[in-house]
Amino acid sequence: MPAAVAEILTAHLDREDGQEDVVLATYAPSTGRERTSALLRRVFLPQPGERHVYGNASFTADYVMRVTEEAAAAGEGLVLLHSHPRGTTWQSMSTTDRTTESGYAGLGTAATRLPVIGMTWGGAGQVWSARFWFARTSVVDADSVRVVGATFASSFNPALVPTPEATSAQVRTVSAWGSAVQADLARIRVLVVGTGSVGLDVAQRLVASGIRTVGVMDFDAVEHRNLDRMIGARRRDARDQVAKVEVAARLLRAQATAAHPDIRRHEMSICGPDGLRVALDYDIVFSCVDRPWPRAVLNQIAYADLIPVIDGGINIEVADDDTFNRATARAHTLVPGEPCMACTRQLKPARVALDREGLLDNAEYVRRSEIDLERAGQNVATLSAMVSALLLAQFVSLTVAPGGRGVPGPVCYHYRPHVLEHLEDASAPSCPWETALAVGDSRIPIATGHAHADAIVMSRRRAGRTLRGRFRRLRRWLAESSRI
Numbered sequence: 001m002p003a004a005v006a007e008i009l010t011a012h013l014d015r016e017d018g019q020e021d022v023v024l025a026t027y028a029p030s031t032g033r034e035r036t037s038a039l040l041r042r043v044f045l046p047q048p049g050e051r052h053v054y055g056n057a058s059f060t061a062d063y064v065m066r067v068t069e070e071a072a073a074a075g076e077g078l079v080l081l082h083s084h085p086r087g088t089t090w091q092s093m094s095t096t097d098r099t100t101e102s103g104y105a106g107l108g109t110a111a112t113r114l115p116v117i118g119m120t121w122g123g124a125g126q127v128w129s130a131r132f133w134f135a136r137t138s139v140v141d142a143d144s145v146r147v148v149g150a151t152f153a154s155s156f157n158p159a160l161v162p163t164p165e166a167t168s169a170q171v172r173t174v175s176a177w178g179s180a181v182q183a184d185l186a187r188i189r190v191l192v193v194g195t196g197s198v199g200l201d202v203a204q205r206l207v208a209s210g211i212r213t214v215g216v217m218d219f220d221a222v223e224h225r226n227l228d229r230m231i232g233a234r235r236r237d238a239r240d241q242v243a244k245v246e247v248a249a250r251l252l253r254a255q256a257t258a259a260h261p262d263i264r265r266h267e268m269s270i271c272g273p274d275g276l277r278v279a280l281d282y283d284i285v286f287s288c289v290d291r292p293w294p295r296a297v298l299n300q301i302a303y304a305d306l307i308p309v310i311d312g313g314i315n316i317e318v319a320d321d322d323t324f325n326r327a328t329a330r331a332h333t334l335v336p337g338e339p340c341m342a343c344t345r346q347l348k349p350a351r352v353a354l355d356r357e358g359l360l361d362n363a364e365y366v367r368r369s370e371i372d373l374e375r376a377g378q379n380v381a382t383l384s385a386m387v388s389a390l391l392l393a394q395f396v397s398l399t400v401a402p403g404g405r406g407v408p409g410p411v412c413y414h415y416r417p418h419v420l421e422h423l424e425d426a427s428a429p430s431c432p433w434e435t436a437l438a439v440g441d442s443r444i445p446i447a448t449g450h451a452h453a454d455a456i457v458m459s460r461r462r463a464g465r466t467l468r469g470r471f472r473r474l475r476r477w478l479a480e481s482s483r484i
């Protein structure tokens with residue numbers, strides 16, 4: 001849920017008299033490949049007489065009917081929330097909770113054709129818990145509840161996502177921010193889209209700091225011209241045209257400090273329906289791509305699906321005589337309340353259209369229209385570490401919130417005078433990306449399929465099936481094994 005929704009809910013549920021209370025809301029589904037999220041959209045505070053407070057708090061049937069009708073009319077689902085003021089951890093249901101929720105589950109699922117969500121606020125521990133009711137008798141516990149704003153906070157269901165034990169390799173990390181922070185951080189699922197110089201570096205540092213589930217997404221293979229920036233890629237990888245995600249996975253396995261690392265390779269583009277669904281399984285996404293179309297998809301899910309996107313890049317300015325003039329590195333976290341990529345001029349809608357039509361992959365078109373793609377992709381390994389550093393610092397502000405402070409807003413580092421500037425960018429009034437908040441699966445379809453990326457992946461797979469391809473794989477495997 002957006003932090004603003006959480007604030008409304010807790011302001012109502014945290015009562016001075018310490019009594020339990022109830023409230024209703026609606027949600028939109030956001031369907032990933034493995035995970036379905038219920039995105040809380042609208043809160044309907046009870047009107048006088050719509051609930052009973054003293055003793056076990058309860059909804060009146062009129063209140064539930066009113067909100068169920070609102071939900072059904074908007075194509076949304078129903079959320080039943082109540083508080084356990086003394087709850088300090090993920091709350092299980094009392095007999096009364098179960099009877100109440102089960103009683104309204106039949107009505108709610110029939111009227112909205114979506115599962116009914118039951119949620120409990122453990123007031124003392126400020127912990128949410130949730131479950132999906134598919135029918136009166138069919139209930140499935142959620143694995144986590146995420147609150148997304150300037151900070152990202154996740155409550156985990158310990159039965160489904162147990163606290164990982166810190167390993168001996170993480171002693172210095174845990175001593176920096178404590179075992180509670182480490183336990184939360186380790187369970188966040190992070191996706192890095194784009195595994196060039198910055199993405200590859202970011203992903204390695206995430207697994208090194210103990211994050212268990214890290215995914216890497218890229219459809220390209222390593223080429224010789226990547227070797228000056230992809231630290232850890234080998235000449236052999238370029239010669240054999242190894243997928244970038246394969247190289248990334250190899251490096252991540254070597255760097256991971258979690259007891260049971262879960263490194264996921266996604267050899268695809270985020271501009272296709274599969275890529276989008278994969279991204280929706282993650283809690284936080286790093287945007288390390290420079291093409292407009294994938295950036296537009298990421299800009300969308302940050303708001304529509306409440307998945308924080310940490311975006312950044314480098315801009316190198318070459319003087320007319322081809323000498324290096326200056327460079328700037330930027331970083332920015334896209335969350336509700338922060339401006340999107342379009343509002344910060346990091347995404348040009350006209351370019352998105354060209355990219356979707358495949359025109360940026362058309363060498364003749366790019367030459368004739370004088371779009372300088374090579375120059376747009378310029379980067380230098382000695383400079384790109386600053387971009388990784390800025391992105392990772394945004395990640396720490398978002399998840400660990402040092403001193404209670406969340407993300408700082410867009411920042412820009414100027415290499416020539418060595419100055420870090422806080423940019424004053426603000427959201428445009430009624431920005432279409434940001435106002436489509438928590439719409440989930442009703443988002444405007446942008447990830448409609450990237451034919452060029454699919455063709456690249458397919459041709460690599462076909463090449464891998466030839467005798468020469470199999471021989472190369474065997475040789476790679478032998479080389480890996482002999483090193484271990």
Ligand SMILES: [Zn+2]
Nearest residue numbers: 340343431434
């Ligand atoms: Zn915007």
